[in-house]
Amino acid sequence: METETETLLDIGINGLKAGQTKSGTIIKKEKKKKIKKKKILHSLFVELVKFQKESIASDLKLLVILEGRDAAGKDGTIKRIIKHLSPRETKVVALGKPSDLQEREWYFQRYSAHLPVSGEFVLFNRSWYNRLGVEKVMGFCTHKQYKYFFTEVESFEQSLVDAGFIIMKYYLDISKKEQEKRLKAREKDPLKQWKISPIDQEALKHWKDYSEARDGMLLKTNFKHAPWFIVNADNKDKTHIALISHLLHRMKYAKKDEKLLSHNYGLVGPTTPEIIKDKLY
Numbered sequence: 183m184e185t186e187t188e189t190l191l192d193i194g195i196n197g198l199k200a201g202q203t204k205s206g207t208i209i210k211k212e213k214k215k216k217i218k219k220k221k222i223l224h225s226l227f228v229e230l231v232k233f234q235k236e237s238i239a240s241d242l243k244l245l246v247i248l249e250g251r252d253a254a255g256k257d258g259t260i261k262r263i264i265k266h267l268s269p270r271e272t273k274v275v276a277l278g279k280p281s282d283l284q285e286r287e288w289y290f291q292r293y294s295a296h297l298p299v300s301g302e303f304v305l306f307n308r309s310w311y312n313r314l315g316v317e318k319v320m321g322f323c324t325h326k327q328y329k330y331f332f333t334e335v336e337s338f339e340q341s342l343v344d345a346g347f348i349i350m351k352y353y354l355d356i357s358k359k360e361q362e363k364r365l366k367a368r369e370k371d372p373l374k375q376w377k378i379s380p381i382d383q384e385a386l387k388h389w390k391d392y393s394e395a396r397d398g399m400l401l402k403t404n405f406k407h408a409p410w411f412i413v414n415a416d417n418k419d420k421t422h423i424a425l426i427s428h429l430l431h432r433m434k435y436a437k438k439d440e441k442l443l444s445h446n447y448g449l450v451g452p453t454t455p456e457i458i459k460d461k462l463y
Contacts, residue, residue, distance in 0.1 A: 241300035250354030253364035276307035424449035
């Protein structure tokens with residue numbers, strides 16, 4: 183017979199304080215929830231593979247942009263999306279600081295070099311929207327450069343859509359409490375040391391500045407041809423399921439599991455002035 187101790191070992195005891203225990207009933211419910219999430223995620227992996235197979239055959243050019251605060255879960259979300267996809271037709275773009283030469287280029291030039299060719303699925307872990315986020319907040323661009331970005335980005339993205347690109351833009355939104363928790367966990371995790379940067383230390387100090395920059399970006403660059411979708415990303419596992427479901431629901435491909443993808447998890451939604459004002463952290 184399974185004991186409570188054995189059950190705890192099966193699922194782990196993270197989150198329990200010293201001396202605390204969980205009842206066998208609660209533990210079993212948690213296990214069932216985890217198993218259900220894994221099954222849903224597996225079904226979504228199957229759908230992603232079905233979609234990619236058809237997108238390769240039909241020469242689709244899909245560009246997915248993920249933006250969000252530091253520790254919003256962009257890396258983890260991308261890892262889930264690409265887990266079972268073809269490495270030849272799937273690319274992740276996470277550009278570092280521009281070189282001196284790139285500083286003198288047209289701003290969109292270094293990003294343009296990584297756009298998908300026919301049959302490719304490209305995910306940008308941060309993108310040209312750096313200009314409206316970290317570059318603005320941390321003073322890495324001038325006010326003139328910031329303003330000029332708005333005069334170019336709409337036509338730039340329109341030209342991509344006219345050329346046959348499908349652009350999906352997601353903003354992952356997390357609470358200040360959750361960001362602080364994740365940044366602290368990152369410092370202690372030996373496998374995540376590569377994620378730590380001086381910018382992390384400034385993230386919480388500039389919370390309000392990043393919020394204002396985010397609101398301006400979402401309001402001014404939510405184009406009909408390339409809209410923003412806002413994701414409540416406080417719960418990582420739920421975020422992965424909701425975002426992948428939303429992405430696939432908006433794609434056209436054969437033998438699509440409409441029932442699986444029609445479920446509304448309430449975590450991904452359109453960008454409106456009301457949502458930006460009342461729903462974002």
